[in-house]
Amino acid sequence: MMPEALWPVAERDFVVTGEFGNSPGYYAQFGQLGHNGKDIGVWLGTPVYAMYDGEVVFEGWGQNHPWMGGIAGICVLLRHWWGYTGYAHLSATVVNIGQWVGKGQQVALSGDTSSSGAGSTGPHLHAETLPLAPNFLNGFAGRVNPASIAAFVGFAGTPSPAPVPAHSVPLIPERSPMLPVSGSSTALPQKIPADGRHHLLLRKDGKVTRKRNQFAAGPCEMTHRNVAIRATAKPGAVLTVSICRYDSDNSETVIDRVELPANERGVVRALIPVTEKLEAGQGLYLRVRATADATVTLYKFRGFKQR
Known part of the structure; x- marks a missing residue:
């Protein structure tokens, strides 16, 4: 038995x-x-x-x-x-x-x-x-x-806290000047496989560490600031983008989660608002999960006020 x-x-x-x-x-x-x-x-x-x-x-x-x-x-x-x-x-x-x-x-x-x-x-x-x-x-x-x-x-064990529910944000038309196709990217395009995992969105040299790929680090305070995503995937595919905060004890907290559907041409362009106060030793980074293989680029917008 x-x-x-x-x-x-x-x-x-x-x-x-x-x-x-x-x-x-x-x-x-x-x-x-x-x-x-x-x-x-x-x-x-x-x-x-x-x-x-x-x-x-x-x-x-x-x-x-x-x-x-x-x-x-x-x-x-x-x-x-x-x-x-x-x-x-x-x-x-x-x-x-x-x-x-x-x-x-x-x-x-x-x-x-x-x-x-x-x-x-x-x-x-x-x-x-x-x-x-x-x-x-x-x-x-x-x-x-x-x-x-x-x-x-x-x-085994007791359930973790309920996950942050995903919500939508307005998508940006492909020809809108609010999000240039090139010129303000802080990273090379990154391939995200449709494997069910929440992949760390890379910004620097491809090293998979959260600190190297943060888009904001404490101490700082953000009020109605934005990060931007541009992606290509199959038409109708959905990207789930999680804004995550790490702390000095190496823990991770999801502070917001956004679902972004690809349009009929398989393109996603969106601004994601961020409002967060970070202490020393904290930082923010993104994780992305896709329902179909996707190529994603992160853009960083100015407006993070150092304290």
Whole structure:
């Protein structure tokens, strides 16, 4: 009889963005037959819980453990009587090696870390399972489909706060001078895949860090200022743009969320108003999710008053 386990997040946070075995072409570069776990698209700082009773055999940066590797970023590995569970791309852990944890006990906070510079295109939790004697030549680095080793009967933890509801803003006609086609962009166009994730919109040199891609940093105060988005996608595609704030403790808060539909030519042009007071150590950046593959450019408008 299979052990009865819990998915490692609350039910409301359980949005699957990657299944076991997905994307064999992409994972061939790592010598794998496909994705070796389940990806859950949670925001930074979402509580992560133990799928089953067990002992913490590792916590920390993945490059310091031979099974996890640098691509896992900050991670936790638990040993159970029937196998192992792993939790990757975390922002922080709340357990110690050798500690015993109960099923449903918090072990970490989700994140988007990866010391290899790959693997985390947006905040998500990578959850994986291994048998007690992993076959590291099985094409999935020893991992197995979670459904093949445990029966998942529910969800752990309490729900995160209700997400900020998305709203619309007026779109700008394509020929309007309010948003030039070129000339005021602060970034190169960025491709956003339709994979269900909230991708960090890059502004600088392509490095996926929030601080390098902020469009405002504290201390400052914004009153009715704007950032602008120009994008191309399939006609009728919808971009969800989230304005996010990071704090000095590395937590992330979504302060506003806007839905932008592409017109009949597949073009999106919009000004997004921002009103926010930032303290030292805080900054604002954008995340974008698309219902179809899109190319997005961020424009920064003047008007942020330094305090």
